[in-house]
Amino acid sequence: MSQIENQLINHEEEIDLGELFTILWQRKWFIVLFVIMCAAGTYKYLTLIPDRFTSSILIMFKESNSNNDAMASIMSGGLSAADDTETELELLKSRRFAGQIVDNLHLTKHPEYILNNDKFSNTYNDTSIRRSHAIDVLSKNMKIDKTSGTNLVRVSYVSLSATHAATVANDIAKTFINFKQELLEGKNQDRSAWLSTKLLGVKISLEDAEAKIVEHQNENDFVDINSAIAIEKSKMAQMTKEKLTLSSNINELELLKEQVTRYEKSPEELANLLRFSTSATIMASKNEFNNRQLEFAQVKLRYGTKHPAFKKAKQSLEDAKVKVVLDFKDHVNMLDKKFSLWQSKLLSVDKQLHISNQRLKRLGAIEFDYQKLRREFDANLQLYENLVKKLKESNMMQDLANASNVLLVEKAEVATKADNKKKPLIMALCILLSGFIAMTFVLIQAFLANKIIQFRKVVRQFDTKLVGIIPKIKVTKNKDKPLYALDMNKHEQFFEALRTTRTNILLDNKLAAQKVIAVTSITPNDGKSTLSIQLAASFSELEKVILIDGDLRFPSIGNTLCQDVNRPGLTNLIAKKSKLSDCIFREQGYGFDVLPAGFVAKNPLLYLSQPRLSKVIEFFKTRYERVVIECPPIMSVSDAYVISKHVDSIYLVVDAEKTNKADLTNVLEELKQAKVEVGGVIMNKARRSQGYYGHNYYRSSRSDFTGIKFA
Known part of the structure; x- marks a missing residue:
């Protein structure tokens, strides 16, 4: 058994070429458009590239100690002066040699060697910059290839003009021969001596500049x-x-x-100023004074000036006024202290600013002297590096003094045609590569979005399997109700998928032996009612089947099969209020019996928890070969968990459109923790883009189902 399961798993993991072709065919216009755009862009790029021509010369470097004839040396292949040849090659690549060619042919005035917009820039009259750019262009377009095993060297030059390419290539040979002859005159030795003397003086100046920088740093x-x-x-x-x-x-x-000076005789006016009005002490004194003033006014109306109450009220008013004046003076004194303190701080800050300003001036002078010394050091360093480079070049040329002359074997000729850019080959490679990239993108996108592959991996982790993949079909009427009577010719893929699901269950020994199965879903409207009816109909072709509507909250099977909503059913049997014969009905067009939900219960869990439910199911097991029970969604209510205790296994219906991998994983994990036996997962509403339902296959295998109402 384990060997068969391994074979099935390996078969599922195999890549179906027909499936890949279907995916690519569905996205064919995207692939074609991508290829056309890439080809158009490549063709545009190739047409914008100007034609280039190549001319080459063949030169030979004879051995320094060879007295043989040059032609005899070529024929014998006895030339093997590797060290001399490498030296010559480095000399050919030097900027000095390239500069001589630029000067000989006046290339600074040639259009190919002028900087873009050079005539409108400030560097147009700068000969050194223009000459340096011409040398760069010449070095870039010159290619040197050494023939392996010989001392033959082919020098090629590429240009937009065939005549110019041949001219420069021939001038390379001529200039190099003259260049070698000048080296043989011994001028390089005097130059090296001069460079060495100059280099020693620059080195002393460089060390002196460095010492001054260190001294300046230590001094400051x-x-x-x-x-x-x-x-x-x-x-x-x-x-x-x-x-x-x-x-x-x-x-x-x-x-x-x-x-304060202006209103010092009027404390009431000062107390209204912002600085004083925010003082809690002054405001309290002012409020006290106002209260005493109101009291005095009231006493003054009731009593005479000699009455004790009048005298007491007047004295209180005077005391309050004195208190306001004293508090005001205290606040003024406090402000005077702050004024003195801030003036002292201001003087201290002015002093510190002056000191800091003097220090900053001193640091600026130090920094100025340091930058001056640094510039002197950098100038000496740059001069020293240039002299070292020139000395090395001079020494290399001096080493060539004993070398033999250069022999021109083959002159450059004007090219008759441009370099072959291999446009057809490039276009073919572009089309192939762009097509491969587009197809790879489509396949990656398809496999990443293919929920069938994702769901199959998830269910394997929980030791179960994907037993069925039901395609999505289009219906025009009663979209929210379970699918009942469908046209076999229009929905042949749907019915064939149901038969495949039934076959997958019957071919599995464990699943086939489970007589009582429950069908549930993760969320409402996943298609569990439709699949319950259709699976029961499919099983009824081979077995005696009864379909039980276990969704007591929102029953739909009885209504779907055109039965009265008040017809007795499961709840009536559990409550012992109806006979079995009154509860079960058989639709003429279907080959299975149906037990609807019955009357709507106020507490469905109370009925499902009754021991009589188990007896009812056990009774049906003795009379039917397959008992199919529809349950409410497992994430909405706990009814399915209660029913799972009375069935052999539960089949989970998953909506391929709205259910993701995480939701399926969470539900299977909960079922595993609740120790619920999961027979398998049925993927519903799978689109054709998944690649599992090819219309041509089912069209070729169509049978005559005339007169049949169901799958």
């Missing part, structure tokens, strides 16, 4: 002058901000003092 005690200047500037900015704040506060107090 700094490592990074820029960091010191930045820190000092930050301090000055902070102190300047503090100075502005102190100045603002002092100006505010000076204005307040002027107001």
